[in-house]
Amino acid sequence: MAKSALLKSSLAKKYWMALTGLFLCLFLVGHLLGNLQLLASGDEAALHFNEYAFFMTTNPGVKILSYVTYFSILFHAIDGIVLTIQNRKARPKGYVKNNAAANTIWASRNMAVLGTLILVFIVTHMVNFWSRMHFDENIPLQTVSIDAGDGIQQEFYITTDGSYVPKKQVEDGTLEIRNRTDFYDARAGVKYKEGYKDLYKITVDFFKNPDYGLIATILYALAMLVLAFHLYHGFGSAFQSMGLNNPSYNGLIKNFGKAFAIVVPLMFALIPLYIHFIL
Amino acid sequence: MALDSKIPNGPISEKWTNHKNHINLVNPANKRNIDVIVVGTGLAGGSAAATLAELGYNVKAFCFQDSPRRAHSIAAQGGINAAKNYQGDGDSDYRLFYDTVKGGDYRAREANVYRLAELSANIIDQCVAQGVPLAREYGGLLDNRSFGGVLVSRTFYAKGQTGQQLLLGAYSAMNRQIGRGKIKMYNRHEMLDLVKVDGKARGIIARNLITGELERHSAHAVVIASGGYGNVFFLSTNAMGSNATAAWKVHKKGAYFANPCYTQIHPTCIPVSGDHQSKLTLMSESLRNDGRIWVPKKIEDAQAIREGRLKPTQLAEEDRDYYLERRYPSFGNLVPRDVASRAAKERCDAGYGVNKTGEAVYLDFASAINRYGKEQARIKGLDDNDAALVKKLGTEVIENKYGNLFQMYEKIVDENPYETPMMIYPAVHYTMGGIWVDYNLMTTVEGCYAIGEANFSDHGANRLGASALMQGLADGYFVLPYTIGDYLAKDIRTGEISTDLPEFAEAEKNIREQLERLINNNGKHSVDHFHKKLGKIMWNKVGMARNTQGLTEAIQEIAALREEFYRDVKVPGKMDEFNQELEKAMRVADFLELGELFAKDALHRNESCGGHFREEYQTEEGEAQRDDENFAYVAAWEYKGKPSDAVLHKEDLVFENIKLVQRSYK
Amino acid sequence: MNLKLKIWRQKDARDQGRMVDYNISDVSPDMSFLEMLDVLNEDLNNKGEDPVAFDHDCREGICGMCSLYINGEAHGPDRGVTTCQLHMRKFKDGDTIYIEPFRAKAFPVIKDLVVDRTSFDRIQQAGGFISVNTSGNTQDANAIPIKKHNADLSFDAATCIGCGACVASCKNASAMLFVSAKVSQFALLPQGRVEATERVLNMVKKMDEEGFGACTNTGACEVECPKGISLENIARMNREYLVASMK
Incomplete structure (x- = not known):
């Protein structure tokens, strides 16, 4: 009885919705903290960002977290769809006149639509960045120009062990790049160093792209607006669903949730806006 | 048939215990073979159905509402009495017994009332065990308040929703048994006739109100718990659906109807606002704990108020007549209901009424707000001379105690009772009369029982506040389940009663004919038209004050109205469908007979007692004057074809434990 | 005041049902909403039409029998009241009022505005x-x-x-x-x-x-x-x- 209750009942579905939702909120915070590095500019900042990205894609702990995140997104979406279908069935015939605005906020009534839009955004977002990071065969690696003392700027790749590989060694064929990021001794076929994927550059290029940069920036900002609405209801709602609720700190949860729903998406949205319009 | 009340012998305090020890029991295995029908699911019916099922009987419960939880017991506001003596103010079974008999103006059966008092404490224990959230003090123990007509604090309550909480308790006990399959619940079913086989009650004919189908249901005993007949007045505090049909049909099948003229007019109801009015709303008697009742002292002030030239709050203290405090100094605003109602009528008839129709008096909380406010200010160490602060604190106390009632008042009347006094006027509320039952709660039809408001037994000529809930639950939880066993013990070999018996067919045929007659009548006026007319006759001539002439007229007018009803009523729709007009028509048809018997009973009782006030019989001060020599009896009427032909049977009331005196609340 | 009512009419559980318009005049602001419907039904009855079925009983806000979805809200626009406690003073002369049954799969309609709970x-x-x-x-x-x-x-x-x-x-x-x-x-x-x-x-x-x-x-x-x-x-x-x- 008890075990099936935890899987099948409508309440259980809500627990999973709440748990995955709250976990995704944590993910948002992590993601935001990383991304905020994009607001700094210059080679140093780019390096920091790329180092961070490298860490995030290679650290085993983070890897596990990322799988939990993928799972949460999928589960949150599927569970949400199942609940929505079930909830629609609970009222086969609707009202001729319904004044829902009298008793609910708009966001709370449109979580499914908002959620679907967010899902579309996530897919787009992953195509734009995540898939390039993981699969793009010609992914740019981070380079810096360094004055070698002779007044001539020379281009170097920065490697994960903190050393530099002259770009011309790759251009002249001494070294070759294999597996997207590894520098190999061309003749010996031995791995020499590993470069950083230049995600900073990818991001900046994306939002500054003369063809679609403006549209992308606007769409990203709009997506964050959608996210804000979703969170505005979702954050406090998750606590209510879990029964993590107590008169003495209900107000705190609600207000924190609202602040979270405004601040986090706003900061996210600032990044493309900054890159496109200011950087 | 001579009336045998079957009161056990012995001292009053031992009668019930002795009786229980000597009556027959049904063994648990045999109970499984016995069916009991319970009609009505209020406090009495609900608690009886639950307990009978728990004992092992197969119960079939019927209610006309869509759920047993909606029975009108739910609307009882103020509280339930119990001789717990938690307050240490000298309460006891005897005092509760004494207060109830006295409150009933010495027209109740002593033995029944004592049993009620004895069982009252059990009810509270039972309800708390069931999870009924009664009001508590900060120490975690149960709280009490005072009600009219008594000098102790013995009323348990759950804000202004005591009836709701107790009913939901009984409903939950029922649900437990429905879930176990021991009660078969018939919602939206109305009992339309009793079926007798060999002189015994063996079943009912019920109409499924959704499909309109007539159904036969058999059982070894039938329990009527269908409430009172206050709606014979059309306007009352009863629910719209509250009706006398089950009780009246049982009467027509041989159950005597006792004391129909004993009707309680409740003093604190919201006054009528216009002709469209469909029902009256009660303001709990508990309000009289803190509210003071008054009208202007000068008739010109009353006139000015009626015309809207003067506001009640503008009237100086010395220009107000707190007439209950003036006339009854020792009980003041907490005199019994009948006394308070008549006093209000007297003032309004004299021209001191305070609303547009001149039929309202004030119930004022200003001094209570002030008193509580000052108390709170002192407790909190604040300035008790700061009028605004005192008012705020006092208002909080009142809101805490009566918040939901004040809100209800404001919604209906559109005035804020914290700022301006409430207007109230008496309204029909409860019927003490009902089906005659013996000590075992059996009617004069063998195997047919009546419990709760549907019977007549415990309240005499006037019911004290917070006693109805007590009686309903005592009957259902603790009395009937014992006494019915004594009768059913004879039925253990009977086996299931067939519904194919000719008696069932006959009863069904009669009901079908009555329904067809109403549906096919094609008259000019709606059912409500006749119901309202009946109500007017009842209120004007058989209401708070009655006299020979009025009653004689009423009897004729009601008989004439009944004829007109059958000639001219119009019931739309069909029989075999959901048809609310047809439901009403069947009920009003019965009210039109009951009303006449009611007036006949009032006319025959040449005395004033409790809720029955005959203008010819009053003291010089206008108080009710009983005639114990000639009328210390229960008037039980036997049906003989027409109300006018009803035959009177008397059950003499013997008072061995209480001395009959003129009731005084001065 | 005069009002225009749009009421859900449905003969029985199997019927499709539809909204029907009614006009009602001389409504007093002191009436409760259900008393207003009483007046309508009296009128329909006099005209030989089928009265509107609706659930109600205690008419003092405690039995829970009355329902009605009024102008898009359960028990109408007032707060903290049941339909029987809703008074016509909450409406204005000339208003159009939509009256529908409570809608849910678990509350099938029995007739007109009456549902099975x-x-x-x-x-x-x-x-x-x-x-x-x-x-x-x-x-x-x-x-x-x-x-x-x-x-x-x-x-x-x-x-x-x-x-x-x-x-x-x-x-x-x-x-x-x-x-x-x-x-x-x-x-x-x-x-x-x-x-x-x-x-x-x-x-x-x-x-x-x-x-x-x-x-x-x-x-x-x-x-x-x-x-x-x-x-x-x-x-x-x-x-x-x-x-x-x-x-």
Whole structure:
């Protein structure tokens, strides 16, 4: 009885919705903290960002977290769809006149639509960045120009062990790049160093792209607006669903949730806006 | 048939215990073979159905509402009495017994009332065990308040929703048994006739109100718990659906109807606002704990108020007549209901009424707000001379105690009772009369029982506040389940009663004919038209004050109205469908007979007692004057074809434990 | 005042049903909403038309029998009242009023504005009780002191009248407020703790079986509840259920 209750009942579905939702909120915070590095500019900042990205894609702990995140997104979406279908069935015939605005906020009534839009955004977002990071065969690696003392700027790749590989060694064929990021001794076929994927550059290029940069920036900002609405209801709602609720700190949860729903998406949205319009 | 009340012998305090020890029991295995029908699911019916099922009987419960939880017991506001003596103010079974008999103006059966008092404490224990959230003090123990007509604090309550909480308790006990399959619940079913086989009650004919189908249901005993007949007045505090049909049909099948003229007019109801009015709303008697009742002292002030030239709050203290405090100094605003109602009528008839129709008096909380406010200010160490602060604190106390009632008042009347006094006027509320039952709660039809408001037994000529809930639950939880066993013990070999018996067919045929007659009548006026007319006759001539002439007229007018009803009523729709007009028509048809018997009973009782006030019989001060020599009896009427032909049977009331005196609340 | 009514008419459970327009005049602002419908029905009856069927009984806001979805809200635009306590002074002369039955799969229409709410009863039968015998041989009522705060909260939850406005208002036709009120009433009392685990599991199971939707915490139920039953109760039930399902 008890075990099936935890899987099948409508309440259980809500627990999973709440748990995955709250976990995704944590993910948002992590993601935001990383991304905020994009607001700094210059080679140093780019390096920091790329180092961070490298860490995030290679650290085993983070890897596990990322799988939990993928799972949460999928589960949150599927569970949400199942609940929505079930909830629609609970009222086969609707009202001729319904004044829902009298008793609910708009966001709370449109979580499914908002959620679907967010899902579309996530897919787009992953195509734009995540898939390039993981699969793009010609992914740019981070380079810096360094004055070698002779007044001539020379281009170097920065490697994960903190050393530099002259770009011309790759251009002249001494070294070759294999597996997207590894520098190999061309003749010996031995791995020499590993470069950083230049995600900073990818991001900046994306939002500054003369063809679609403006549209992308606007769409990203709009997506964050959608996210804000979703969170505005979702954050406090998750606590209510879990029964993590107590008169003495209900107000705190609600207000924190609202602040979270405004601040986090706003900061996210600032990044493309900054890159496109200011950087 | 001579009336045998079957009161056990012995001292009053031992009668019930002795009786229980000597009556027959049904063994648990045999109970499984016995069916009991319970009609009505209020406090009495609900608690009886639950307990009978728990004992092992197969119960079939019927209610006309869509759920047993909606029975009108739910609307009882103020509280339930119990001789717990938690307050240490000298309460006891005897005092509760004494207060109830006295409150009933010495027209109740002593033995029944004592049993009620004895069982009252059990009810509270039972309800708390069931999870009924009664009001508590900060120490975690149960709280009490005072009600009219008594000098102790013995009323348990759950804000202004005591009836709701107790009913939901009984409903939950029922649900437990429905879930176990021991009660078969018939919602939206109305009992339309009793079926007798060999002189015994063996079943009912019920109409499924959704499909309109007539159904036969058999059982070894039938329990009527269908409430009172206050709606014979059309306007009352009863629910719209509250009706006398089950009780009246049982009467027509041989159950005597006792004391129909004993009707309680409740003093604190919201006054009528216009002709469209469909029902009256009660303001709990508990309000009289803190509210003071008054009208202007000068008739010109009353006139000015009626015309809207003067506001009640503008009237100086010395220009107000707190007439209950003036006339009854020792009980003041907490005199019994009948006394308070008549006093209000007297003032309004004299021209001191305070609303547009001149039929309202004030119930004022200003001094209570002030008193509580000052108390709170002192407790909190604040300035008790700061009028605004005192008012705020006092208002909080009142809101805490009566918040939901004040809100209800404001919604209906559109005035804020914290700022301006409430207007109230008496309204029909409860019927003490009902089906005659013996000590075992059996009617004069063998195997047919009546419990709760549907019977007549415990309240005499006037019911004290917070006693109805007590009686309903005592009957259902603790009395009937014992006494019915004594009768059913004879039925253990009977086996299931067939519904194919000719008696069932006959009863069904009669009901079908009555329904067809109403549906096919094609008259000019709606059912409500006749119901309202009946109500007017009842209120004007058989209401708070009655006299020979009025009653004689009423009897004729009601008989004439009944004829007109059958000639001219119009019931739309069909029989075999959901048809609310047809439901009403069947009920009003019965009210039109009951009303006449009611007036006949009032006319025959040449005395004033409790809720029955005959203008010819009053003291010089206008108080009710009983005639114990000639009328210390229960008037039980036997049906003989027409109300006018009803035959009177008397059950003499013997008072061995209480001395009959003129009731005084001065 | 004069009003235009748009009322849902449906002959029986199988009928398709439709909105029908009626005009009504001379409505007094002191009338209750149901008294206004009484006047309409009297009128229809006189004209030989079928009166509008609607549920009602106590007409003082406590029995929970009256329903009606009025101008897009359960029990109409006023707060903290049932339809029988809604007064016509809340409307203006010339207003158009939509009157529909409560809508939910678990509340099928019987006729016109009358719906079948026995699903609520069945949920209660699944566990909305404390299993004590009604023998009267229980211990003294004051044997277990109960904190006033908890007793008051329990009472507040217990004031639910079972009208179904929460279901009608919820976009998911969820019965969570109703079920949680009963679960809370008992969960807050020592007498109710004994069976708390089974109760919440059984009642929720029944609630799902009856075809009510899930709660998405929109809060419509709390706003429309004539008795002001708090969302806190839903949180409490969520908590109770979580604990119960892990036992």
